[in-house]
Amino acid sequence: MPIFEFDCLDCQKQFELLVGVGKPAGKNGRVCPACQSQNIKKRFSRFAARSTGGGQTTPVAGSSGCSSCSSSSCGTCGT
Numbered sequence: 714m715p716i717f718e719f720d721c722l723d724c725q726k727q728f729e730l731l732v733g734v735g736k737p738a739g740k741n742g743r744v745c746p747a748c749q750s751q752n753i754k755k756r757f758s759r760f761a762a763r764s765t766g767g768g769q770t771t772p773v774a775g776s777s778g779c780s781s782c783s784s785s786s787c788g789t790c791g792t
Contacts, residue, residue: 718756721745727756 714731721728726747744751 718758719743719745719753720756721748721750722752722754723750724748 714733716729717732718727718729720726724745724747726745728746730743742751743753745753
């Protein structure tokens with residue numbers, strides 16, 4: 714299932730949700746996990762990685778390296 718990023722327009726939190734294949738990524742009952750608001754907006758996000766050789770990939774600038782944070786700098790979580 715693809716992961717989509719959302720912004721809550723009420724509490725300003727950013728969060729990710731798994732969305733089933735064939736289901737629209739719009740609101741449709743989805744709520745902010747922090748405040749339970751349905752006033753959410755799907756974020757424009759991209760996935761990008763480049764090979765460094767040896768089978769490892771590194772995130773390209775502007776893409777999050779892990780799903781545990783929304784920072785574009787992996788120095789935040791040490792990954």
